Amino acid sequence: MAATPAKPSTKPSSPNFSSGPCRKRPGWTFNVLEGAILGRSHRSNEGKAKLREVIDLTREVLEIPEDYRIGIVPGSDTGAVEMALWGLLGARGVDVFAWESFGDDWVKDIAQELELEDRRVFQSPYGELPDLLQADPSRDVVFTWNGTTSGVRVPDADWIDDSRTGLTICDATSAAFAMDLPWAKLDVTTWSWQKVLGGEGAHGMIVMSPRAIARLTDHVPRWPLPKLYRMVSRGLVSEGLFVGETINTPSLLAVEDAIDGLRWARDIGGMPALKARCQENFNRAAEWVSRNDWCDFLADREEIRSQTSLCLKIVDPDLTGNVAEQTKLAGAIVAKLAEENIAFDVGAYRTAPPGFRFWGGATVDARDLGLALEWLGWAYSETRRANANG
Template sequence: MTAYARGLLHEPPVKPERPQFSSGPTVKFPGWSLDKVKTASLGRSHRSADAKGRLKYAIDLSRELLGVPDDYLVGIMPGSDTGAIEAAMWTMLDPARPATVAAWESFGNVWIQDAVKQLKLPNLQILSADYGQIPDLTTIPQRNDVVFTWNGTTSGARIPNTDWLEKGREGVVLNDATSAIFAQEMDWPKLDATTYSWQKVMGGEAQHGMLILSPKAVERIESYDPAWPLPKLFRLKKGDKLNRAIFEGATINTPSLLATEDYIAALEWAKSIGGRKALIERADANARIVLDWIESTPWLRNMVSDPALRTNTGVCMVFQGDWYDNLPEDEKAAVPKKIVKLLEERNVGYDFNGYRDAPPSLRIWCGGTLEQEDIKRLLPWIEWAYATVKGAA
């Protein structure tokens, strides 16, 4: 137990150099600055050859770094990860077919509401679990279409494997991978539509999503015409065929070329340090620092009880112990907010409170754009802040 955990209320001697610990948008890659973002495409039409070339370059770099199979399509979508996953759901989920939506945190529960209230799928299996747990995915029939979130952005629980998905299964698999991809390996042969946003693991700017389609997904889109109205932002077909121009840099609506160049800069940085393997190693090492600290801190526990399900990106922790357990519920909810406020006021750490719908908690982002030293410097400050909040109670 450190001095801070024993309640000695002196501030730690050093602060993180970069105090951004948000789970999205996440911190920029080390060494980022505006002069690393190329600007030649700015002020140009996104339909111009040069601008389309930059959009296609972003697509190609994404494919290369992620190891996407050659026969899969990669495209840029509006509306961040939300727009990408909902476009996939609206254009691929056929009410005539059985479907499963599995959720164990806030965003997965939104996809459940989409399936129930918006698409009104009649033959729907809902699998849900509390924060920190994952439902029994082996109960999903292989003929069902499936929507799931690879990594629980707001709970810190991720799937341990894809053994519950059989190769050659009948249903299509829609994978919201936004807080996992670039930090965890994707099992591409078992995935039909995979989505993510630039603002998560790569520290890019918001509002742009990515949609990765397997040949099976393309076949579903081309063979199925939804009965419900499709907003323009969800329209992936041109006539009876997939609009493949979307996957060559011709976006559905106007993208931000500044955000595109920022994403390209992050991808080029990732490639320069060793690509996907290096990003995963960095996230694993960062998360290990936090996971070990939680285990050694008596007034904290990981929100995810099973170590096999613990993420290496947004690590979530809840409070425990006699002092905290005896607080009224409203005072329990205030503890993490007070800790974050104390550290934000001192420019030590920003935006590491738990998600608003999650249990009262802290959530520290550990993706590959974080530096180990900054995480190591943050943790004693959290101990100091906890002791300060407890001492003032």
């Protein structure tokens, strides 16, 4: 095999490349939390003002239409998605598209928990995308915009019919604030704070179109709804949810952190700047992959590769088909990168093919990512050499 490249001399300024919770914004310190309303009720005027600020800043940065409702909900993105599934589905047939672990979870919810008989499931393995043109505009559609665990995203929303009569329910947790979300095509959109803006966990966001809001009162699910999923009270939409009156008690410390991330996003230039930072990270990764023939993107097609979830696979011909050896090798490399304080939490998702996953969202600096990938190349060669001599 080729000689091991020289050990890089420069380390990233931050080794945090986890895909969730993700790296804090550049320049973040604990001082940004000093304005948090601690020891107070989230239902106080001050507490509700903070929650409303999150909603207002979210609308501003993401350019969400004024007639769309925005809510802060419990349970991270999972809670937000399941709130939509439990509260809205069942009025008509549903098409579900899945190509990674979280999409698979929504399939299980619909098939095994809600037991919807009129369902069609379109699934693809890691690295591929189902045929989105199979979506029927008369049926509800559930899909993930960006596959966090697969590095596969939808290239656009052209496959969603403007004259549809069903609802589109989109899990956008690793796409929001990184990719264009065409609101006119999306009836329910969800994400969590700990992704692209590097917020804290446990809180989710849900954005609902007027058509989705109408479904809440036009359709009564046949299954019981837990309190955490209820968006309707006495036949009327719980409007307080969409002005900061949360269903359960949020962390006002996490709220303050979310406000800081949103203000940063606004102040650097909003969506154009956020997308540019993500694209720069992707370009840095693509350039590195082009120089390293042992590694490639998990997604073979360029147009479906994620700019945030940079999922890589081992394509060394000596290891082709040997999943056990690839898994062992990848694990050793991930451990070496952590020991060197180069990159933390960069192993592939547990159900994905063996390889690596670097977060490339807007809070990650492209220079840091480039340095980490150079170290990845060194760690690969060093580990392969050690195994050959061992």
